[in-house]
Amino acid sequence: MRTYVVRRLWQSALTLVGVSVLVFVILRVVPGDPAKMLLPEGAPQSAIEELNRQLGLQEPLYVQYGLFVQSVFRGDFGQSFQYRAPALQVVTERLMATVQLALAAMLITVGVGVSLGIVAAVRRGTGYDYASTVLAVLGQSLPNFWLGIMLILLFGVALRWLPTSGFESWRHLILPAVTLAAFPMALVARLTRSSMLEILGRDFIRTGRAKGLAERAVILRHALRNAAVPLLTVLGLQIGTLLGGAVITESVFAWPGMGKLVVDAIFFRDFPVVQTVLILSATLFVVINLLVDLLYTVIDPRIRYS
Amino acid sequence: MSAAAAWPERRAPLLRLSPPALVGGALLALVVLASVLAPLLSASDPLKPSFSRRLAPPWGLGGTAAHVLGTDNLGRDILARLLHGGRLSLALAATSVLLAAGAGILVGVVAGSAGERLDALLMRVADVQLAFPVIMLAIAIVAVVGTSPAALVGVLALSGWVLYARTVRASVLTIRRLEYVEAAYTLGATDLRIIARHILPNTIAPILVIGSSQFATMVLLESGLSFLGMGIQAPRPSWGLMLAEGRDYLSNAWWLATIPGVAISLVVLGANLLGDGLRDLLDPRG
Numbered sequence: 001m002r003t004y005v006v007r008r009l010w011q012s013a014l015t016l017v018g019v020s021v022l023v024f025v026i027l028r029v030v031p032g033d034p035a036k037m038l039l040p041e042g043a044p045q046s047a048i049e050e051l052n053r054q055l056g057l058q059e060p061l062y063v064q065y066g067l068f069v070q071s072v073f074r075g076d077f078g079q080s081f082q083y084r085a086p087a088l089q090v091v092t093e094r095l096m097a098t099v100q101l102a103l104a105a106m107l108i109t110v111g112v113g114v115s116l117g118i119v120a121a122v123r124r125g126t127g128y129d130y131a132s133t134v135l136a137v138l139g140q141s142l143p144n145f146w147l148g149i150m151l152i153l154l155f156g157v158a159l160r161w162l163p164t165s166g167f168e169s170w171r172h173l174i175l176p177a178v179t180l181a182a183f184p185m186a187l188v189a190r191l192t193r194s195s196m197l198e199i200l201g202r203d204f205i206r207t208g209r210a211k212g213l214a215e216r217a218v219i220l221r222h223a224l225r226n227a228a229v230p231l232l233t234v235l236g237l238q239i240g241t242l243l244g245g246a247v248i249t250e251s252v253f254a255w256p257g258m259g260k261l262v263v264d265a266i267f268f269r270d271f272p273v274v275q276t277v278l279i280l281s282a283t284l285f286v287v288i289n290l291l292v293d294l295l296y297t298v299i300d301p302r303i304r305y306s
Numbered sequence: 307m308s309a310a311a312a313w314p315e316r317r318a319p320l321l322r323l324s325p326p327a328l329v330g331g332a333l334l335a336l337v338v339l340a341s342v343l344a345p346l347l348s349a350s351d352p353l354k355p356s357f358s359r360r361l362a363p364p365w366g367l368g369g370t371a372a373h374v375l376g377t378d379n380l381g382r383d384i385l386a387r388l389l390h391g392g393r394l395s396l397a398l399a400a401t402s403v404l405l406a407a408g409a410g411i412l413v414g415v416v417a418g419s420a421g422e423r424l425d426a427l428l429m430r431v432a433d434v435q436l437a438f439p440v441i442m443l444a445i446a447i448v449a450v451v452g453t454s455p456a457a458l459v460g461v462l463a464l465s466g467w468v469l470y471a472r473t474v475r476a477s478v479l480t481i482r483r484l485e486y487v488e489a490a491y492t493l494g495a496t497d498l499r500i501i502a503r504h505i506l507p508n509t510i511a512p513i514l515v516i517g518s519s520q521f522a523t524m525v526l527l528e529s530g531l532s533f534l535g536m537g538i539q540a541p542r543p544s545w546g547l548m549l550a551e552g553r554d555y556l557s558n559a560w561w562l563a564t565i566p567g568v569a570i571s572l573v574v575l576g577a578n579l580l581g582d583g584l585r586d587l588l589d590p591r592g
Contacts, residue, residue: 146567244439
């Protein structure tokens with residue numbers, strides 16, 4: 001158990017080192033002058049030389065990487081020249097909007113996805129099962145940027161029920177959250193269905209029923225709890241889907257989060273911001289998945305890692 | 307079961323695909339065929355604007371049979387753009403799936419057979435790759451290297467190799483310890499021969515399943531990038547780009563954004579259904 005925790009911590013730390021190397025490589029070892037890329041277009045030669053000196057670009061690569069890591073640990077990700085402010089500050093200001101959107105989408109993913117999966121498994125072969133399977137297949141096949149636009153067309157343009165862009169009230173959150181949740185929700189529904197089906201066939205479920213437990217208790221307390229373990233891994237991995245999906249969803253709905261920020265940043269060639277978003281989202285992913293793995297031992301007492 | 311009864315099953319596994327999988331395969335085949343035959347199916351030029359015929363609705367909704375799916379904001383024929391756009395999207399997706407599979411299989415074989423240290427290193431690299439949301443990594447790379455089709459294929463392939471690598475590695479690690487492989491070693495077979503003759507054939511089933519579902523992912527990813535303006539560039543037709551262009555005309559010409567989305571969804575649906583069907587067929591436990 002202890003060795004497992006240590007090993008996972010060590011692995012996560014190594015992954016984060018890899019993340020920093022990759023981001024460093026993408027932005028430095030590309031053809032062209034990195035200082036030119038990190039500065040706005042048309043920056044004077046003196047500024048380019050100054051930044052070259054600052055970044056230590058005449059030093060060997062490993063020294064440059066060391067300097068890069070040092071500044072990252074100081075929280076210094078460079079200046080965003082689009083906003084003329086520290087890149088980290090620019091990104092963290094937008095982080096909350098993305099977290100809000102991702103949490104709402106996660107809520108839908110878990111709430112609707114798990115319910116659909118349970119209903120489909122319990123009523124296997126009925127209309128409910130087929131309907132939820134069709135919904136799940138569609139959820140995995142509709143591109144989220146198109147789904148978003150179709151929701152705008154239906155609820156915004158035709159019915160005029162919901163606002164289609166902006167960030168003012170919870171009503172603004174509905175369409176983007178549904179759009180972002182569609183794919184992971186479908187995945188969770190399918191996974192819940194298949195693991196519930198497997199578990200509902202086990203002996204202890206029959207025992208539970210035989211000893212007169214209410215069907216509700218059998219399904220929610222015994223079956224679902226056992227199905228939760230594989231589900232949790234998938235949910236952890238969906239953090240990546242949500243952060244990535246946010247890039248597109250936020251662009252469709254003009255949601256002022258990290259995803260829209262990074263798309264705008266690319267068009268302005270605001271590389272310090274791009275770099276910050278990449279590092280931040282990868283770190284979030286690694287840390288959350290580490291927590292999920294550690295949480296297993298709590299949810300499923302049978303798991304004792306050696 | 308007698309040998310005669312077992313024989314047809316061996317001969318035509320595809321015929322045992324479930325109905326949804328057959329529908330998926332047919333759907334995919336239809337779209338691929340339509341894209342390949344694009345010049346024959348639509349006489350219109352996908353790039354030629356015609357300002358007198360801007361925003362014509364589809365045939366049957368007030369439009370004419372000359373433009374079955376209507377025209378876009380520049381008066382270009384949507385059907386022609388859809389078919390030609392499909393050629394590019396499908397070719398890019400297929401190429402990147404092949405590249406990703408090739409690279410992934412190679413890494414998986416090396417990781418599974420070249421010793422613990424290299425294995426650990428390669429698997430950490432895979433972890434790093436997975437830590438980034440695919441689309442974020444893709445747009446960062448595209449921003450640096452540009453939006454040429456070659457760059458797009460590279461980025462897409464980069465996003466997809468890990469699944470193959472992990473699957474092949476796991477198979478290599480299990481199969482290596484099986485008795486028949488050890489027997490082959492004892493008989494003096496080389497590593498390369500064992501990998502090629504005994505290990506890889508056993509990984510074909512999962513690779514097919516991954517590849518089929520991944521084709522869907524690649525189509526989504528490419529059209530997503532094009533939608534954001536970081537994939538295929540105008541005036542080239544691309545489904546994602548057509549969708550993005552149609553976004554500005556939602557209130558007066560809904561078909562601009564709707565039609566390309568239907569095309570993407572059909573391809574993705576087809577590939578997903580086929581992938582699911584293959585999985586059911588090839589992996590009886592799943």
